[in-house]
Amino acid sequence: QAYLSYSNIAALTHLARKPGWDITKTLDNVKIWTHEEGAVLSLKVEMQVKVPSHVAFSLLSDFSLRQRWDRHFQTCEVLQAVSEEEKIYHVTSAPMTGHQPRDFVILVSQRQPCRPQEPYTVAVRSVTLKAMPPSPEFCRSEILCAGFQIYSNSSSSCTVCYFNQVTSGVMPYLAANLTGSSKSIEDTALECIKFLE
Helix, strand or coil: CHHHHHHHHHHHHHHHHCCCCEEEEECCCEEEEEEEECCEEEEEEEEEECCCHHHHHHHHCCHHHHHHCCCCEEEEEEEEECCCCEEEEEEEECCCCCCCCEEEEEEEEEECCCCCCCCEEEEEEECCCCCCCCCCCCEECCCCCEEEEEEEEECCEEEEEEEEEECCCCHHHHHHHHCCCCCHHHHHHHHHHHHHC
8 A cells, every 4th residue: 555655646746747748728827738658648737726735735635525626526435544645535427428437446645745845746546446346337447647736836826737647538538628629628627726716
């Protein structure tokens, strides 16, 4: 468990630091970046939020609140509280047209910064749990690496960066978006800002 949690945080930190992010869209307080490497597409959504960083961290690290702003989350339950900083959740997402509804078993690891310039981190990756085998009603999908980094800008504002290394399991939700026929990434980002503020 210690290794999984360490590698969860390390993978997100590594993804965030990669060079070669291309900005694809800019709105007032949201920027969307993509990064392509071979067959792997990664996404970064940067949001300017008018709340202190520790408040954003406490709200974003509690995944049971996620349905309030992310319409892709249909249900979310804690399967196991591994420690103060790690929880395993079972998430189900609404079916997209022509697709079976998906479910995910994810480890969410949260870390406070060790030094003032470091971000708060909430890292997410899929894990397997014997207690929650795949069920025929859902297509079990995988999250390789996702999560949030939250940087403090001032005592009352912060920058929230959401990352997702896109797998085929998440692709249907993003494909329409990147081709411009859907605005779900921007809409979800704006909902997230509204929720945090």
